[in-house]
Every structure is written in structure tokens, then in C-alpha cells.
Amino acid sequence: MRRALRGQPASRGIALGRVRVRHPQALVVSEQRITAEQVPDEILRLHRALDAARAELHGLRERLHGALAQEVGEFLDLHAMILDDPELLHGLDDLVTTGRYSADYALKLQRDRLAAVFEGMHDDYFRSRREDLDHVIGRVHAALQRRGDDAAAGLSGEILVCDAVAPQELAELQSQGVVAVVAASGSPLSHGAILARSLHLPLVLGGGELLSLANDGDALMVDGGTGELVLEPGPADLRRYHRRVAEIGKEQAQLTRLRRQPTRTQDGVDIRLYANAESREDVAEAHSLGADGIGLYRTEFLFLQRRELPTEDEQFLAYRDLVLGMAGRVVTIRTLDLGADKADHSGLALRSEPNPALGLRGVRLSLAHEALFLTQLRAILRASAYGPVRILVPMICCREEMQAVIALLEAARASLLAESAPTGPFVEIGAMIEVPAAALGLPDFIDLVDFVSVGTNDLVQYLLAVDRNHESLASLYTPRHPAMLRLLSELFTYGRRNGIPVAVCGEMAGEPENVPLLLALGLRDFSLHPSTLLEVRRAIRDADHASLRRRAQSLLRAHDRVSIEKWLAR
């Protein structure tokens, strides 16, 4: 029966597929006993499921390549080892043979027993290994539940309907053939949603009822642009679906034509569009879309989800690939931006912090590990011999930090010079403006930088004191706050007066709807993920710069979000 629901749109795109439900706490298994005669068959069923899970992990490992292989591969290797764990396997066999439990219930008992021990641990890192255990058990459980025909189909053409989805799962799901994801919880501003957008994987959040309504195999239509969900769509829905697919195709074709067009407003003002990138794919896309350069290259992926630090040579090769990939266009490399919220695998910030957003993160972490920071700076300087490179320092909050970074950069340069290692003639250095104190205090250190880039995601979080992942605060978190707009306007104006380019590299710059607002405030350098680059270029090409600038005063007089949105609608 047709059911139409609505969730929160989080990653655009339209999809039609079969539902695959993943219930929270995957193991809702009731106690089931078997007879002595059933034991051999049950053991066989259990081991077939274990083999199927092993084969899945193996297949997944084979399909991974590039940066993803490094990031995700290590998890898969750990999971494969857990599947072969003698303790886990003996326990399972024993529960079936001696305990006369069904394979499913044996799995649940084993999981609960091990999970209880992990949960009792004091160390966050070890405690969170429970997730790995659950992942593996969940995989075996799915294999036990699967009917014969399901196994062959895999997840191809399916839409995952679940309680929550973890960022690191998304790429895996997509590679398995999942065409869209509907998750009951999460925020469109979360890392998961950002990643879904970069993967062009439609994602709708909320629509919580769907989880209880939908069954495996139901047909579901998902519009990630509107949040619309239609279970068992009717003929009219299908016509609409095909119309949307055709529209999207047409729009894509139009946008494709913009690849080689200049980013110039109606009245002839050239705007620079830089790409935010973290993978080789992003860089290739940025290049093919005609980005003016890379405005933000995140180096965390070299460090995250691995247990040892990348060597200088490893980093150098990654940065050199990046520089060569942009063929002479400028590449802005952000130094390591880890914190307790995203460092649990790198080993640098293993200890949990009571308040990670205000803790040892960004440049603070780098300055606390001088040798590590020097290694990264040396690798970047070495890569600068292959093309124009800029260094962007995250989380700067005062002049002293910038001075310390420059001193280390000079030390790195001197050490390379002593080794006669080639470096580029001139490497620019810039500060990322995320901390309100740095935004207000730019005049105090502007003489030390060649450029600045405003990280609006964090700046909004710190300025408004709103965690952007906090579900019940979602309506408070917005860059469309009068204080934020005034701050941005001052930053752009101050930068222009001093001949220092000011870019915006937060999500805000990647939303075409914000283009008139940012142009009015005086922004000339946008840095955004390549996935919306052409749409932002189109919005800029549709804009009249002079008239927007004239309207800036009325925008800055807005007292609330409603007035700002009214201004945008005009």
C-alpha cells in the first residue's frame, strides 16, 4: 500500500529501489532451542553464515582502492580477524552443541557476553571496539537471516532504511550497490551527511515512521533534494520519478556546459572558485570542473583510521600527487586538523576530552607535537617544488600561535636547504578563521599571513555556541545570523583594505542559495566541495555584483534570520 512520508533532505539525488531495513540493535533474537538431532544442521548453518561473512569482507577488501583502501581496509582486516577468532568460534559452537541454542541465539549470547566486557572498560578506545564486534556479528547475523535469493542480489539497487548511519559505512554501502540511505536520526550538518553529498549518495534523515512501516523488499522512492519518501509508489509517483530523473539529467547537461565557462557575474566581476578536497577523486573532479585551485586540502585522511603516523615520504608523495594533479593551479594544504572528536584512531589524541571542541585540536595539537608538525611542514615544502602551494593553519586563535608556526616553517625550510632538498620559490601561509577571537582579532596578526580562509562551520558553532551535530539545536545552527553576517562583512572589508585575500571554505560557500548573500557582503574567493561547484558558478553568473553590493547595507541591518531570508528572497 502506498505511503508518503517526509524526512529532512540531507544529500540530493533521487532514487528508486528495494528497501533493506536495518533495525537498531540489530540483534533482536528471542531464545530458541533446538533438539540434539538438529545440532549438526545448525552448526552447518552457522558456519555457512560465517563463511558468507568472510567472503563478503574479502570481496569488499578487493574492491577498495586508493585512499579509501587505507582508511577502510584496516577496519575490514580487523573484522576478518574477529571472524576467525578462536574464542568467538569455540563459544558459538559450544552454545549450539552443548547449550542447544539456535545459531541466531548463540550469536546474540556471544555478542552480549563480549559486549558487556568491552562496555565495562574505562578506556574509550577499547570501549569503542565494541562497535567492531557489533559490525562483525551483524554481518554474520544478516547472513543467517538471508534467504537464498537475497544473497545473490546483495545490496545492489537497495535503499538502506536504518536508525543511524556512520560516516565510514557510507562508501562501503555505496560500493555494495546501495542507491540511497534513509536514517531516522542524524543531522544534515554531520560529517556523515557531508560525506554522502560528496559521494552523490541520496540521504534523507528522519522519516522515523518508515523504519517501522517498511519491510525488506518493499519498493521505495527517495528524493534526497526534498526529503520526500514514498513507500510502494503508485503509477503517478513513478511518472513523477521518471520526470525528476529526466529533469536532473537535463540540469546536469546544462551544468556540464558550465565547466569551461568563467566564474563571472552579469556585470563582469570575476570570482574565484576553489575546491575543498580530501581524496584523489575530489582533486580530479576539481580539475575537470575548472576550479581555480584547491582552497582546502584536508590532510587528516593520511592520519585517521590508522594506528601509525604517516612518514615524511608518504606525506610528500600524497602532496606531490595533489600538486601535480592540479597542473599549475594553486593548492592550499591545511595542516593536520585533528581533535578528540576525530582522532581516536591516529593515536595523537587517544585520550578523551571533556570538551573536544574547546580542547587540544587543530594547530594546538600540531604545536604540542613539534616533531610531527615539522615532518608535515617539510613534506609540504618538498611538494612545493612541483607547483604553487599555500599552507593553511587551522584553529588559529592568537598572534603567538601564528608566530610559532612561522618559526617552525622557517626551521623546516632551513633543514631542507641544508640537505639541498628542492622546495618551491615561495610558499604562502594563511590562517583559518574559525575561532571568534581570530575573526575579531585579524588586525593583530594580518601582517603575518598571506591569506586567510574563514571556516564558517566552526565559526558559526563557536560564535553561536551551538554544536552543529546537536539534533535538538538544529534550528539554532545557521550562518544566517545577523552577528555572523556582520562579522563576515568586517573580515572581507578588512582583508580587502590590506590586500589580503579572504576566502570562505565552510559548507556555507557551497550552497548556491547563499551566493547572493556572500557576494553582497564582499566575498570574492569561494572554496567548496566540487559536488556543488557548477551550481555555485551558475548562481554567480546569474548575479549582478554591483546591485548586490548596493543592497549590502539593508542586509547588515537585518535583526533576525527571517529578515535575512526575506532579503535573500527578494
Place this chain on the structure above:
Amino acid sequence: MLERELQVGNRLGLHARAAAKLVQLLSGFSSQATLTGRGREVNAKSIMGVLLLAAAPGATLVLRVDGDDEAAAMEAAAALFERRFDEDG
């Protein structure tokens, strides 16, 4: 049966990658192996077991191996601890 005290010398402690190395190494021997730390004894050929020790940097563990190739197994495992699991550059 051989028994030796070993110290977790790497900076990160006996986390997943180091534990995996130890388990893989010991699984190559036929001898039984157990690891004891903070009063808990686990199968040293089990990744879950070793992770459950949650051995922090500097922790002292007791490795017991018992079997035909116990000397070689002990030597290889002790060397891995000595090398700090090939971490820390």
C-alpha cells in the same frame, strides 16, 4: 611451559593493530598461548581476548606458551614486544 613478563612499550598500548600483529604471529605456532594482565587471563591467539586486556602503554603482561614450538613462539613474541610492535618510528 614457558612464561615471561613482557612490557607494552609502544606509545599507543596494545590497541587493535598491535594486538592483531601479536595474534597473527602466535597463530603461526602450534603451542597454546595465554596472556595475563591485571588479573585477567586471555587466549593470546584471540583478537577479542587480547583487546579485552586493554593493555595501556607501559603495562606489564605475562605471556605463557605451552607446546612443541614454545621456545620459538616465546622468542618471536618477545621480539615483537621489544620492537614495540614496529611502531613509534
